[in-house]
Amino acid sequence: MLFLDIVSSILLLAGIFFGLSGAVGLFRFPDFFTRVHAASVTDSIAAILIIGGLLLQTSFDLNTAKLVFILLFLMVTSPTASHALAKSARHGGLLTLAETRPEDKQEHTQ
Amino acid sequence: MNFILDYYNYWVVVFLMMAGFYIVISANNLVKKIVGLNVFQTSVFMLYISMGKVTGGTAPIVAEGVTQYSNPLPHVLILTAIVVGVATTAVGLALIVRIKRAYGTVEENEFENKDDAI
Amino acid sequence: MAEFIDLVLLAMLALTALRIIFLKDLFAVVMLFGIYSFLSALIFVNLDAVDVAFTEASVGAGISTVLMLGTLALTGRKEKPSTHSTLLPLFVVLVTGAALIYGTLDMPPFGDPDNPVHQHVAPRYIEESPKEVGLPNMVTSVLASYRGFDTLGETVVVFSALIGVFSLLGVRRKQKKDLDSGLESHRVLHVVAKVIIPLVILFALYVQFHGDFGPGGGFQAGVIAAAAFILYALVFGLPKAFAVVGPKFLQWMAAFGVLLYASVGLYSMYKGGHFLDYNQLAADPVAGQHYGIIIIELGVGFTVFAVMLNIFYAFGSQAERSNVQ
Amino acid sequence: MTGILAAVCIAILVVMAIALARAFKAPTVYDRILGVNMFGTKTVLFIAVIGFLMGRPDFLDIAIVYALINFIGMVAVLRFFEYTSPIE
Numbered sequence: 001m002l003f004l005d006i007v008s009s010i011l012l013l014a015g016i017f018f019g020l021s022g023a024v025g026l027f028r029f030p031d032f033f034t035r036v037h038a039a040s041v042t043d044s045i046a047a048i049l050i051i052g053g054l055l056l057q058t059s060f061d062l063n064t065a066k067l068v069f070i071l072l073f074l075m076v077t078s079p080t081a082s083h084a085l086a087k088s089a090r091h092g093g094l095l096t097l098a099e100t101r102p103e104d105k106q107e108h109t110q
Numbered sequence: 111m112n113f114i115l116d117y118y119n120y121w122v123v124v125f126l127m128m129a130g131f132y133i134v135i136s137a138n139n140l141v142k143k144i145v146g147l148n149v150f151q152t153s154v155f156m157l158y159i160s161m162g163k164v165t166g167g168t169a170p171i172v173a174e175g176v177t178q179y180s181n182p183l184p185h186v187l188i189l190t191a192i193v194v195g196v197a198t199t200a201v202g203l204a205l206i207v208r209i210k211r212a213y214g215t216v217e218e219n220e221f222e223n224k225d226d227a228i
Numbered sequence: 229m230a231e232f233i234d235l236v237l238l239a240m241l242a243l244t245a246l247r248i249i250f251l252k253d254l255f256a257v258v259m260l261f262g263i264y265s266f267l268s269a270l271i272f273v274n275l276d277a278v279d280v281a282f283t284e285a286s287v288g289a290g291i292s293t294v295l296m297l298g299t300l301a302l303t304g305r306k307e308k309p310s311t312h313s314t315l316l317p318l319f320v321v322l323v324t325g326a327a328l329i330y331g332t333l334d335m336p337p338f339g340d341p342d343n344p345v346h347q348h349v350a351p352r353y354i355e356e357s358p359k360e361v362g363l364p365n366m367v368t369s370v371l372a373s374y375r376g377f378d379t380l381g382e383t384v385v386v387f388s389a390l391i392g393v394f395s396l397l398g399v400r401r402k403q404k405k406d407l408d409s410g411l412e413s414h415r416v417l418h419v420v421a422k423v424i425i426p427l428v429i430l431f432a433l434y435v436q437f438h439g440d441f442g443p444g445g446g447f448q449a450g451v452i453a454a455a456a457f458i459l460y461a462l463v464f465g466l467p468k469a470f471a472v473v474g475p476k477f478l479q480w481m482a483a484f485g486v487l488l489y490a491s492v493g494l495y496s497m498y499k500g501g502h503f504l505d506y507n508q509l510a511a512d513p514v515a516g517q518h519y520g521i522i523i524i525e526l527g528v529g530f531t532v533f534a535v536m537l538n539i540f541y542a543f544g545s546q547a548e549r550s551n552v553q
Numbered sequence: 554m555t556g557i558l559a560a561v562c563i564a565i566l567v568v569m570a571i572a573l574a575r576a577f578k579a580p581t582v583y584d585r586i587l588g589v590n591m592f593g594t595k596t597v598l599f600i601a602v603i604g605f606l607m608g609r610p611d612f613l614d615i616a617i618v619y620a621l622i623n624f625i626g627m628v629a630v631l632r633f634f635e636y637t638s639p640i641e
């Protein structure tokens with residue numbers, strides 16, 4: 001029984017680490033597209049780890065089914081939402097950082 | 111410190127009420143007034159629910175080994191209030207759409223000279 | 229631990245409300261209002277109000293935000309600067325705020341078990357309702373059985389909201405030249421929406437019938453099912469959504485829900501009880517309560533689903549009408 | 554075990570606060586949508602963890618509703634935003 005607790009707390013702590021790193025990335029990154037990348041990548045991994053950690057706590061009953069449903073749902077929707085957001089931003093004419101700064105554009109193209 | 115903990119909930123509810131009240135008064139756009147109304151409404155809901163809370167009690171769903179429940183009656187009242195609140199918000203927004211079509215604007219300070227227009 | 233979480237969440241809520249006051253871009257105001265509803269639903273979870281959190285999250289954050297966005301699509305995004313000064317409103321707000329805070333000082337302390345509110349009426353319902361109505365979820369038993377007449381009135385209020393919105397806006401008939409609106413360029417959303425919508429409807433049915441044992445019930449189920457169809461209308465466009473579930477059919481469905489609810493009452497009167505007295509519905513009173521509550525929750529689910537979806541159709545078709553001209 | 558769950562709760566609260574800050578200070582509207590979306594996903598996790606911390610795991614229904622409404626709200630914002638105006 002103790003083994004399960006250890007594994008689930010490891011998963012939970014890893015989930016926290018990724019969540020916090022995503023949040024820091026969301027706050028400090030210079031432009032929108034880097035922020036979208038930071039937020040969506042860590043969202044997915046933090047959700048997997050934390051819900052995985054919680055799954056080990058349940059004793060295979062209705063709650064396990066609900067947690068698996070949440071996990072599957074988040075795995076489908078959160079990347080889709082980030083993709084749709086980035087595509088809509090691009091469609092709406094938002095420029096990436098490299099495009100907005102012409103002076104360091106030359107060294108990109110060489 | 112204990113005194114603040116006892117009344118913290120109510121003070122935040124009053125603060126939200128006043129924030130919603132201020133939005134309704136000072137907002138120029140009708141849609142923002144509706145948002146202000148909803149902010150005010152939600153703070154009233156929170157007042158009722160925080161009165162019904164019992165520290166150490168759990169949600170009013172019967173579960174074995176639980177003795178202390180929070181008071182279920184404010185929950186029923188607020189459940190009804192939320193649904194009625196959304197119904198009124200929907201009708202309010204429909205009115206705003208009609209005002210926009212009739213007057214061409216939803217800004218409060220542009221209505222006075224428009225009355226003779228229609 | 230719970231008090232600490234309560235403090236932090238309420239602080240976040242206050243900050244969100246403050247930020248809403250100073251925002252001029254109405255899109256941002258509506259999105260922050262979405263966060264405001266989510267946060268208040270979270271606080272309700274923390275204050276043990278599980279059903280209320282369910283309703284606030286699905287109705288408050290879901291339907292209200294979508295309707296406001298629909299209105300903004302018609303009335304424009306920028307709020308023009310107001311001409312009159314903000315001193316007078318600020319003064320009025322501060323005076324009323326001070327009076328209210330002075331009023332809260334002699335309220336009973338938060339969360340104290342022997343507050344007067346917990347002494348008079350509540351113990352009777354906490355002890356009796358599992359026995360008399362036989363449902364673990366006391367909120368549903370009070371909402372549907374003891375206060376059944378009020379919930380009937382509330383369903384009629386939701387129905388009259390539909391009548392109000394329809395008399396104001398009306399739904400555009402489907403013209404031939406209707407442009408295939410919706411998020412066509414988002415191919416990924418098309419595929420994902422097709423996968424998700426059956427799941428959401430399945431979850432709505434679970435919520436509908438799970439209302440007796442856990443958080444859930446007719447209102448929440450109706451809104452979640454309406455949210456599934458709203459997602460379909462958003463991604464595939466209104467013409468396709470009209471083909472799936474037309475506004476005419478939804479009007480009948482809304483009326484049918486209220487009729488179903490009231491006919492349960494009349495039937496229990498026919499069986500010799502009072503209006504909406506479920507004990508007469510079956511031989512054993514508690515079984516009668518179960519039947520009664522399941523049927524009226526179904527009626528409420530029908531009405532709320534039909535009304536919320538139809539109101540969205542009315543707003544959505546306005547947005548398309550203004551674009552077609 | 555409850556200690557770990559409490560730590561997870563506090564960490565998720567911190568992440569929600571940062572997502573909220575992003576939603577407040579966002580230069581463009583898309584940043585704001587991003588903040589709202591991240592806030593929504595983190596609330597789903599927060600309710601799941603609170604349910605286990607308080608020993609009432611039947612709160613998970615609300616976590617599911619949160620995930621649904623967060624996604625549908627995001628699609629609605631994108632849909633109606635394309636109607637209103639080009640990027641300012």
